[in-house]
Amino acid sequence: MPELIRRGRREPAVVQTLRATAAATIAYAVALWLSSEPAPLTAPLTALLVVQVTLYSTLTTGIRRVNSVVAGVLIASAFSVLVGLSWWSLGLIILASLMVGYAVRVGEFVPEVAISAMLVLGVTRVADTAWDRVLETLIGAVVGLLFNVLLPPVWVGSAGESIGDLSRRMRLLLLSMGEELTGPTPVETAAARLHEARRLDNDIAEVDAALRQAEDSLRLNPRVREGLLNRVVLRTGLDTLEICAVVLRVMARTMTDLAKDRGDQELFPSEAGRALEELLSHVADALVSFSVLVTSQVSASAQAAEQRLAEGLRSALACRERSAGLLLDAVRRNPRNWQLHGALLAEVDRILDELDPEHRSRRLMEELDRSAREQRERHPRLAALRQWAGGGRNGGTGAR
Structure with a gap:
């Protein structure tokens, strides 16, 4: 109960x-x-x-x-x-x-x-x-x-849960795709993964609706401090996951094309396939760590989530370099479908770049500046009053 x-x-x-x-x-x-x-x-x-x-x-x-x-x-x-x-x-x-x-x-x-x-x-x-x-x-x-x-409600928690659920679904999809890299993959199986990746669009639409409700609950809410920052953190976090979902769909398309060409053969040589499976596992864990970071409300929790994300990205980058070397050796022995091998690595690189904390910090600052500028343009008198009040306090402090 x-x-x-x-x-x-x-x-x-x-x-x-x-x-x-x-x-x-x-x-x-x-x-x-x-x-x-x-x-x-x-x-x-x-x-x-x-x-x-x-x-x-x-x-x-x-x-x-x-x-x-x-x-x-x-x-x-x-x-x-x-x-x-x-x-x-x-x-x-x-x-x-x-x-x-x-x-x-x-x-x-x-x-x-x-x-x-x-x-x-x-x-x-x-x-x-x-x-x-x-x-x-x-x-x-x-x-x-x-x-x-x-009694104004705050729906940040429900939006955070939706973002977390989305990242876990993406993680499961990546793990499933990784398991198919170490052996022969039927075209039907690869196509099913592509269909799952396409269904992520519907999941993102549902999360977007929950996030819009959360954004409205933060506006003009006396129970919330730094409402603009919270809105921008959640919105940019969902934007990043949406980009990653698009890349996942492209990655699933690449693997489907490989499965069609390979037939009953392995998609990759055994050692390269195992390295790629480990790489996708690290990327999957990094996606979940990223969602925890953008939905953490307590600074200590956010700091721990950021540390886990950084460690996950370092492991993924090291595994990516090893996978690239193994794929290069495989292409030298058999250059067939080399462009699909390169495309798979490029898609992994795009996801890792989107999850990078420095990249996220730049986007966060850009969105904060844009939102603040829009508020000043929409309410110029209120912005002037705030600036005057801030100037007055600064001036008084300087005089003392």
Whole structure:
């Protein structure tokens, strides 16, 4: 049972269900206290619409949703006084609601303006009651916004788990490919590995969705320090794994071509095949170490992960040099398919280069600079205020 509770707390769907239920219930209780309506259902409805998985999405899409609902209620209030409800007034209210929705720029929530107007017009034709709907809408909106401001979730853990799962799947694929290098490999087996490598694209798309949710949970979140750094670390980490997945697909294609040409023969001479199998094993372990590094939240854990990655890369590079020498000897004896041998080494080199800590540090700094520059361009006044505040503190320190 405790394990189920812990897993439920990490599952966005479970957490969102509980949060939405609590927000809607609280909004209804507050509306019962403040509104004259016997059943103020607009308040919990608005709370359900406003409460999102993250604080950032609440403050962005939530405000637009509030605008759309309020606009629909106001339109229904005017129509309830002037014309009431009939087939032609329903068409007119839908037309007016959609036009107003585009005018007030509620984005993808334009249909909700018309939906809110029809709901209110269907339950009441009295202007005073419609204004109660406006009050209920505001109550639900405030409760929904406060709920995420006071209890903003952080989904970095679930995104980190997704990245770790992706790296382990890539590791298993590399180990399977390495086992096929020491003996005859049927074309069907090599093609199956190629199909597994192609399926990594779907896995990356799922991890990307989890990462976007984590990035939103870090924006404007008072529970998180250095949110920009955390977002960039995770994003650049996934970008690196995505590049490695593409290289893995190319590597699987190379081995499939070799299997087609070799037939019942070994893909490589026995000694070279064993060296390549060891090399792919080191690369597979380095991929997992890299994922641990980019998802570590504690500095001590990150330092240990970086040390393991560095040791794994050193072992891989030493094994790569030995494999290259053995492949060169094999090509001298039999130059057939030499280009595929060279392509396999080049693909390994590309993965090792992507996992290199120095290469990663450069990319990380570039992304941090780019993100900071975009923030300054998007919010120049806020950037100027921060610069002024920082200058003032520096100046005061210098004076002392």
